[in-house]
Amino acid sequence: MEHIKKIFNTKPYNYYIFFGILLSLAPTAQQLGLLNSSTIIVLGTVIFYSVVGVGLNVLLGYSGLISLGTAGFMGLGSYMAAYLTVDMNLPYFLSVIISVSIPLAVGLVIGLISLRIQGYYLAIATLGVSEILKQVFIEMDTLTGGFSGKSAFYPKIFGLLELNRQFTFIGMSIVLVLILIFSHNFINARTGRAFLTMRGSESAAKAMGINLLKYKLTAFGIATAYAALGGVLYIHFIRFAYPSGWSVTLSLQILAVIVIGGMRKMNGPVIGAFIVFGVPELILKQIPIISGIDGLAYIFTGVLIIVVILFYPDGVIDLLNPIKDYIEKYKENKNEEKSLLDNQ
Amino acid sequence: MKKNHCLTINNLTMTFGGIKAVDDLSFQIYENEIYGLIGPNGAGKTTVFNCITQFYKPNAGQVIFNNKSDQSIDLVTYQTHEIIQEGLVRTFQNIELINELSLLDNLLVGAHVHYETGIFFQGLRLKKARDEEIKMKKKAEKILEFLELFERKDELVAGQPYGVLKKVELGRTLMSDPKLIILDEPAAGLNETETTQLAGLLRDIRLEYDCTILLVEHDMRLVMDVCDRICAISFGRKLGEGTPRAIQKNKRVQEAYLGTEV
Numbered sequence: 001m002e003h004i005k006k007i008f009n010t011k012p013y014n015y016y017i018f019f020g021i022l023l024s025l026a027p028t029a030q031q032l033g034l035l036n037s038s039t040i041i042v043l044g045t046v047i048f049y050s051v052v053g054v055g056l057n058v059l060l061g062y063s064g065l066i067s068l069g070t071a072g073f074m075g076l077g078s079y080m081a082a083y084l085t086v087d088m089n090l091p092y093f094l095s096v097i098i099s100v101s102i103p104l105a106v107g108l109v110i111g112l113i114s115l116r117i118q119g120y121y122l123a124i125a126t127l128g129v130s131e132i133l134k135q136v137f138i139e140m141d142t143l144t145g146g147f148s149g150k151s152a153f154y155p156k157i158f159g160l161l162e163l164n165r166q167f168t169f170i171g172m173s174i175v176l177v178l179i180l181i182f183s184h185n186f187i188n189a190r191t192g193r194a195f196l197t198m199r200g201s202e203s204a205a206k207a208m209g210i211n212l213l214k215y216k217l218t219a220f221g222i223a224t225a226y227a228a229l230g231g232v233l234y235i236h237f238i239r240f241a242y243p244s245g246w247s248v249t250l251s252l253q254i255l256a257v258i259v260i261g262g263m264r265k266m267n268g269p270v271i272g273a274f275i276v277f278g279v280p281e282l283i284l285k286q287i288p289i290i291s292g293i294d295g296l297a298y299i300f301t302g303v304l305i306i307v308v309i310l311f312y313p314d315g316v317i318d319l320l321n322p323i324k325d326y327i328e329k330y331k332e333n334k335n336e337e338k339s340l341l342d343n344q
Numbered sequence: 345m346k347k348n349h350c351l352t353i354n355n356l357t358m359t360f361g362g363i364k365a366v367d368d369l370s371f372q373i374y375e376n377e378i379y380g381l382i383g384p385n386g387a388g389k390t391t392v393f394n395c396i397t398q399f400y401k402p403n404a405g406q407v408i409f410n411n412k413s414d415q416s417i418d419l420v421t422y423q424t425h426e427i428i429q430e431g432l433v434r435t436f437q438n439i440e441l442i443n444e445l446s447l448l449d450n451l452l453v454g455a456h457v458h459y460e461t462g463i464f465f466q467g468l469r470l471k472k473a474r475d476e477e478i479k480m481k482k483k484a485e486k487i488l489e490f491l492e493l494f495e496r497k498d499e500l501v502a503g504q505p506y507g508v509l510k511k512v513e514l515g516r517t518l519m520s521d522p523k524l525i526i527l528d529e530p531a532a533g534l535n536e537t538e539t540t541q542l543a544g545l546l547r548d549i550r551l552e553y554d555c556t557i558l559l560v561e562h563d564m565r566l567v568m569d570v571c572d573r574i575c576a577i578s579f580g581r582k583l584g585e586g587t588p589r590a591i592q593k594n595k596r597v598q599e600a601y602l603g604t605e606v
Contacts, residue, residue: 182468186463190452200442204441209520
């Protein structure tokens with residue numbers, strides 16, 4: 001036990017690797033009959049929304065900027081990936097690079113806007129961008145299939161090997177772990193400190209030599225790149241997208257992900273994504289009486305947001321605090337007993 | 345001994361609407377000196393401060409600074425965030441630290457401009473980024489030791505006593521290897537003992553880190569105690585300049601502070 005603790009303490013991101021390994025065992029568990037096939041789909045959903053959530057957490061949690069345009073960028077990434085792989089037959093990895101870079105470029109332009117407007121106004125502006133993108137998805141039906149939607153395949157690696165759902169899931173787990181480690185590293189370094197300083201006080205940031213233009217653009221760039229990457233993962237796993245899926249509701253759900261999971265915590269978006277996108281499907285729908293209620297997931301999320309904001313502003317993970325306290329007390333008591341015995 | 349100039353203010357003028365907050369003000373600070381800028385409420389001290397640190401752009405006048413590489417530059421042509429690179433760093437009257445970070449990390453923010461690696465080096469934890477971080481942490485720990493805050497280095501800033509926060513902010517300025525530290529009312533909110541300690545600390549900083557200090561201050565005890573020379577202003581104009589003793593005897597300064605006899 002002590003040994004395991006030591007591994008985690010010396011390299012903090014061993015947690016993420018451990019979590020990733022656990023996650024990639026899920027498809028095997030399904031083949032052994034321990035998990036439903038639908039559970040795998042739900043967990044896959046949790047994975048790509050976690051990636052998107054980590055990006056929004058960098059933007060809102062660490063940098064103090066807001067965006068309600070997440071869904072639009074996610075949609076942009078997914079439609080581009082679908083078009084590039086299905087209609088243009090581009091190799092998978094090339095398509096990923098293009099479908100992340102173009103939304104990234106759009107995101108940087110939004111970043112420029114954020115220098116001029118702040119707070120609610122920025123939220124509304126980003127919401128507008130997202131709605132424009134949604135309208136584009138509907139109108140440009142040669143590229144996006146319009147209302148009837150657009151389908152895609154599982155990722156085809158090196159032009160030969162098309163992955164099945166199990167391997168796609170494992171690939172997604174790896175991407176999530178890499179994203180978590182990468183973000184963990186730059187958040188706990190100069191970039192993360194610059195974000196937090198900018199969030200705390202712009203004048204302090206300026207006095208410390210932090211270039212606001214550069215760091216606001218970086219924050220928006222990361223958020224949109226992660227959102228687009230989440231969209232790419234989505235389209236190659238769910239294999240179908242239609243325009244109404246990329247509405248403001250989704251943006252708000254992703255906002256709920258980071259509020260419930262805990263802002264300024266690297267694992268917050270993962271926990272939040274599991275609660276917002278996993279729990280209603282996996283648990284609430286199994287409960288007999290309430291499973292019939294329409295929009296159960298929304299009610300659940302809404303109630304949870306209120307509870308979290310009122311009682312656990314640092315995220316739902318704090319619900320575990322009483323248990324932690326109990327364990328610590330238990331340990332202390334045991335130690336005391338031991339020392340008493342030793343004295344005797 | 346010939347004294348090198350560190351900061352020279354030439355004919356600085358700043359107006360807000362029709363009001364002249366600073367009116368044709370000039371003074372000069374020499375290297376390795378503790379200089380005080382004093383004046384009654386509304387004298388324009390903070391405006392001068394903001395004009396030096398480029399939070400405001402003055403309407404007229406020059407702010408000539410002898411920078412780290414010993415070149416005279418006019419700060420007015422620089423952007424706010426570029427000032428610190430030249431060797432001029434400020435503190436805030438209402439402490440502006442980051443509550444979510446530890447004392448050590450708050451100091452590292454002060455070294456922001458000394459980092460060379462970007463987000464990709466940091467995200468991938470390449471050797472260059474790791475070495476740089478270790479180097480900066482050592483520097484920050486040394487400064488925390490100097491400030492006698494080493495034991496608290498991993499504690500969060502939130503909830504620390506006021507005196508500690510003031511020290512951390514001073515420590516953060518030291519991280520940037522400054523030539524000139526400019527302090528906005530450092531004694532505000534401190535009691536008499538703490539003010540005396542602050543005076544000692546400022547002297548130690550000058551000795552240990554070989555820098556010049558400009559105090560913009562309301563508190564006369566601190567200014568008279570620690571400054572080599574003082575400039576007194578009122579309504580944006582210079583009343584007098586000289587040693588603390590000379591300023592105390594200056595008739596015009598007395599009038600500005602105490603009013604004229606009827």
